[in-house]
Amino acid sequence: MPESAPASVRDTVGSEDSYRRRWTWDRVVRGSHAVDCYPAVGSCPYIVYLKDGSIVFQEPAGAFPPVEEGVPDFNPMGCQKGACWDGLLNAPERVLYPLKRAGERGSGKWQRVTWAQALTEIADGIIDAIQDVGPESVFSPNGANACAWGVMSQRRFAALTGFPVSDFDTDVADFAPGMYLTWGKLTVPSEDDYAHSELIFIWHCNPAYTRIPFAHFVIEARYKGAEVVLISPDVSPSAMHADYHVPVRVGSDAALCLAMCRTIIDEGLADTAFIREQTDMPLLVRLDTGRFLRACDLAGDGRDDQFYVLDEASQAIVEAPRGALDFGDVKPALEGTFSAKLKDGSTVEVTPVFARLRERLRDYAPEHAAEMCGVHPDTIRLLARKVAAKRTHVYEGLGTGKHYHGDLMGRAMYLLLALTGNWGRKGTGPGYWSVGPSTAGLFDEARRVGGREELANILAGYRAMIEAFKAQDPSRSDEIASIEILKQMAATTGHYVPPLWWWYYHVGFRDVWNRREWHDPSMRREFDDYFNEAMSRGWWAGVAVPLADRPPRVLLEVGGNVLRRGRGGQTMYLRHLWPQLTTIVSVDSRMSTTGLFSDYVLPAAQQYERPSAMGLSHTLFFTMLDKAVEPAGEALPEWQVFRLLARKLGERGRARGVTEYRDAAGRTFNLDTLEDEFTAHGAMVDEEQMTADGIEGSAMTGALPDGTTIESLREKGIVRFTGWGIIPYAQNYQTPIEPDSTMAPFRAHVVDKRPYPTLVRRAQFYIDHEWFLEAGEELPVHKDPPRMGGDHPFVLTGGHGRWSVHANNIAHRRMLQTHRGRPHIVMNAHDAERRGIADDEEVQVYNDMGSFTVAVKLSPSVRPGQLIMYNGWDHYQFRDWRGSSNLEGSMVKWLGFAGGYGHLHYWPFMWTPIQVDRATRVDIAKLERPDRA
Numbered sequence: 001m002p003e004s005a006p007a008s009v010r011d012t013v014g015s016e017d018s019y020r021r022r023w024t025w026d027r028v029v030r031g032s033h034a035v036d037c038y039p040a041v042g043s044c045p046y047i048v049y050l051k052d053g054s055i056v057f058q059e060p061a062g063a064f065p066p067v068e069e070g071v072p073d074f075n076p077m078g079c080q081k082g083a084c085w086d087g088l089l090n091a092p093e094r095v096l097y098p099l100k101r102a103g104e105r106g107s108g109k110w111q112r113v114t115w116a117q118a119l120t121e122i123a124d125g126i127i128d129a130i131q132d133v134g135p136e137s138v139f140s141p142n143g144a145n146a147c148a149w150g151v152m153s154q155r156r157f158a159a160l161t162g163f164p165v166s167d168f169d170t171d172v173a174d175f176a177p178g179m180y181l182t183w184g185k186l187t188v189p190s191e192d193d194y195a196h197s198e199l200i201f202i203w204h205c206n207p208a209y210t211r212i213p214f215a216h217f218v219i220e221a222r223y224k225g226a227e228v229v230l231i232s233p234d235v236s237p238s239a240m241h242a243d244y245h246v247p248v249r250v251g252s253d254a255a256l257c258l259a260m261c262r263t264i265i266d267e268g269l270a271d272t273a274f275i276r277e278q279t280d281m282p283l284l285v286r287l288d289t290g291r292f293l294r295a296c297d298l299a300g301d302g303r304d305d306q307f308y309v310l311d312e313a314s315q316a317i318v319e320a321p322r323g324a325l326d327f328g329d330v331k332p333a334l335e336g337t338f339s340a341k342l343k344d345g346s347t348v349e350v351t352p353v354f355a356r357l358r359e360r361l362r363d364y365a366p367e368h369a370a371e372m373c374g375v376h377p378d379t380i381r382l383l384a385r386k387v388a389a390k391r392t393h394v395y396e397g398l399g400t401g402k403h404y405h406g407d408l409m410g411r412a413m414y415l416l417l418a419l420t421g422n423w424g425r426k427g428t429g430p431g432y433w434s435v436g437p438s439t440a441g442l443f444d445e446a447r448r449v450g451g452r453e454e455l456a457n458i459l460a461g462y463r464a465m466i467e468a469f470k471a472q473d474p475s476r477s478d479e480i481a482s483i484e485i486l487k488q489m490a491a492t493t494g495h496y497v498p499p500l501w502w503w504y505y506h507v508g509f510r511d512v513w514n515r516r517e518w519h520d521p522s523m524r525r526e527f528d529d530y531f532n533e534a535m536s537r538g539w540w541a542g543v544a545v546p547l548a549d550r551p552p553r554v555l556l557e558v559g560g561n562v563l564r565r566g567r568g569g570q571t572m573y574l575r576h577l578w579p580q581l582t583t584i585v586s587v588d589s590r591m592s593t594t595g596l597f598s599d600y601v602l603p604a605a606q607q608y609e610r611p612s613a614m615g616l617s618h619t620l621f622f623t624m625l626d627k628a629v630e631p632a633g634e635a636l637p638e639w640q641v642f643r644l645l646a647r648k649l650g651e652r653g654r655a656r657g658v659t660e661y662r663d664a665a666g667r668t669f670n671l672d673t674l675e676d677e678f679t680a681h682g683a684m685v686d687e688e689q690m691t692a693d694g695i696e697g698s699a700m701t702g703a704l705p706d707g708t709t710i711e712s713l714r715e716k717g718i719v720r721f722t723g724w725g726i727i728p729y730a731q732n733y734q735t736p737i738e739p740d741s742t743m744a745p746f747r748a749h750v751v752d753k754r755p756y757p758t759l760v761r762r763a764q765f766y767i768d769h770e771w772f773l774e775a776g777e778e779l780p781v782h783k784d785p786p787r788m789g790g791d792h793p794f795v796l797t798g799g800h801g802r803w804s805v806h807a808n809n810i811a812h813r814r815m816l817q818t819h820r821g822r823p824h825i826v827m828n829a830h831d832a833e834r835r836g837i838a839d840d841e842e843v844q845v846y847n848d849m850g851s852f853t854v855a856v857k858l859s860p861s862v863r864p865g866q867l868i869m870y871n872g873w874d875h876y877q878f879r880d881w882r883g884s885s886n887l888e889g890s891m892v893k894w895l896g897f898a899g900g901y902g903h904l905h906y907w908p909f910m911w912t913p914i915q916v917d918r919a920t921r922v923d924i925a926k927l928e929r930p931d932r933a
């Protein structure tokens with residue numbers, strides 16, 4: 001029985017007709033859960049049932065029509081968290097009133113205050129920070145659970161105040177450097193496209209836990225005859241749905257992959273026509289420098305981004321087209337060594353990338369690779385032959401980039417797809433994550449007066465910019481031009497910042513990242529050498545990176561939980577950041593660990609308590625998330641929290657004579673007009689009206705059918721997207737949205753020969769940036785994970801848990817009743833026996849960063865030497881409120897700072913260094929005084 005159920009329903013329990021009356025209602029609402037429950041991203045259509053104004057239960061709406069004949073539909077999209085979501089609305093951890101700390105930070109002592117008092121004091125704290133340091137000292141980490149109104153409010157507020165917000169993908173380390181290096185973008189198919197696959201590799205993913213609404217597509221594909229291969233060190237819960245489980249050693253995926261690539265080439269199974277046209281394999285590389293042969297090598301006025309191939313027929317070196325992939329009558333060589341005459345009259349030897357790749361793969365004979373990755377050579381060959389023969393999808397989770405050498409793993413995985421022609425057709429390609437169609441909400445930041453006319457002007461202006469960028473360089477496609485625009489806008493807007501520099505300067509990570517022994521041994525110089533070189537050479541010039549001389553004073557968290565999620569956890573944040581902060585604010589619906597250490601906790605409305613609408617490319621449907629009940633207590637939707645804070649900043653600014661200020665870049669902001677600007681002069685005030693505007697605006701962008709309104713969406717609950725629109729993240733898919741078809745990305749590249757947004761305008765496996773050459777990583781290679789965290793015997797891995805969306809549901813009573821209900825680390829039973837550790841015994845897990853205490857769950861499914869700590873547990877659920885993120889050294893691979901090179905340039909969510917956590921080294925010890933429990 002839901003905690004929220006009205007007395008009229010609860011009182012029937014035990015009576016004769018209780019069951020019938022239990023399932024009665026007097027109103028239904030179309031709802032969902034706008035949290036970052038990747039990959040559904042909060043848009044499973046639900047029906048919320050109410051009686052007497054209270055929620056009695058909710059269930060998946062089952063509203064999806066069939067899309068393509070012969071392909072299963074999306075029904076019923078949902079998960080167990082969604083099935084009891086209403087339990088969060090009145091949960092014990094729910095924040096109902098503004099709270100102010102009444103003791104030391106983290107003392108657990110609070111006093112209830114009025115909104116007016118809380119906002120006045122917070123506004124004064126912010127104004128103090130602006131006066132003392134500047135607006136950059138008011139920092140907002142990203143909140144993965146603040147989708148919809150939290151993110152929108154935070155970003156618009158930041159744009160009008162100059163308060164930085166950390167880049168979402170960088171903050172949560174969801175960026176996939178290998179994918180970006182290869183294609184200059186991230187991508188994912190619609191989930192129903194897996195139904196067309198003949199072979200699915202589940203890689204760095206555990207869909208049985210993390211993709212509950214979509215996992216059925218893999219199972220159904222298998223029912224139709226597809227084979228499913230799980231690549232995972234442990235026998236993960238997804239193994240039961242696979243035909244093959246390949247227990248690769250932790251961090252050795254690239255070795256496995258490259259051995260498969262070698263097998264494919266050695267056995268003549270490579271799709272040479274595909275790699276000639278779609279990839280950089282035919283481009284010529286100078287043997288003297290290891291760099292591509294460029295036009296500027298051949299002539300004084302030559303471009304540095306014009307590349308060459310050797311035509312097999314004429315034996316002449318000819319330009320590779322930049323505006324298209326098609327070589328016409330030219331058949332580029334993939335093998336051989338040739339001479340090229342340089343502009344100074346000298347000659348150099350050149351060879352195609354493919355020939356360099358063959359050399360690289362000499363180290364990856366299956367027998368040799370087996371020693372690196374632990375997979376039998378026969379298995380490697382078996383899998384390689386399957387990929388070469390079948391339509392293959394890589395069902396990739398977000399774990400790849402969280403490995404130190406995740407970039408190499410990703411590049412190797414995509415090389416496997418390239419060699420076998422496996423993208424651009426249904427049932428093939430990579431699957432990671434990306435933003436979806438250009439809905440109107442994505443333009444909210446730019447809106448100044450609101451209304452349809454302004455949106456039409458914004459869209460027209462953006463289209464005009466695309467045409468202007470194409471006119472500057474006719475070889476640019478719409479996609480490439482659109483990315484160029486965003487790169488330049490990222491340099492001028494400046495409120496969405498890659499947080500690496502903030503962590504480096506202000507959260508103590510400079511010392512950690514300079515621990516040489518925690519980096520890869522192939523790093524030739526000190527970390528700071530690379531960092532300083534990247535900055536001095538201007539590779540990050542124009543990107544609003546956090547500055548050393550702008551220390552933080554105010555932390556403004558919205559739906560985040562930096563003390564739990566932030567790599568390094570309390571070890572880094574409480575020790576290094578907290579003492580610098582004069583005001584810490586947590587805007588959240590629940591009391592998190594970060595809330596417990598904050599100065600103020602402001603109650604935010606939960607799902608079902610305010611309307612919105614959202615959808616992404618995973619389904620290609622847009623979903624109504626309606627309001628079912630009023631916010632509990634004094635909670636407010638995040639938009640209203642920021643609106644009131646804007647108003648209070650204006651009031652306090654006027655009272656204190658501080659209204660206008662500048663940031664370090666010289667931009668001027670005004671507190672006096674902040675509320676007026678935030679609400680677009682009153683046009684953006686009410687969530688109902690803004691949701692209606694957003695839906696109609698999304699039809700204007702072309703993302704939704706003409707005539708879609710909030711009323712029509714309320715009636716159906718969902719509507720299928722009709723188009724991508726113009727923002728780069730949407731154009732990145734390069735496959736049209738069709739009403740009766742699944743979507744596999746990159747069709748326009750493969751069918752229409754449209755160029756990729758990389759330096760070489762092709763899928764790029766050879767990165768001739770000087771740092772990559774220095775690292776020996778110009779081509780994919782395997783390198784063992786470094787010993788991050790110290791010289792300890794166990795490797796700690798993780799992944800999202802089954803029972804929560806981040807920490808959102810982790811204290812939900814019903815969820816806790818479905819499993820052990822307290823934090824636990826999963827350990828191999830033999831390892832435990834050797835150390836005399838019993839099941840459910842509390843142990844100490846430690847490394848050079850710190851320690852935490854946790855119960856052990858013994859399992860034969862875990863690889864010896866591996867420990868698994870699933871994500872989501874809030875630190876207050878552990879002893880001493882200390883959890884697993886405290887142990888994460890969170891190293892950053894130095895190559896992430898590379899720049900000054902084609903597509904290696906920041907734009908929001910893209911090309912950014914990230915912290916990694918997988919394979920952190922730890923040890924485990926019995927508690928000396930178990931009675932301490």
Ligand code: SF4
Binds near residue numbers: 032040079083805
């Ligand atoms: Fe779907 Fe996310 Fe809700 Fe689960 S929590 S039902 S995945 S929207």
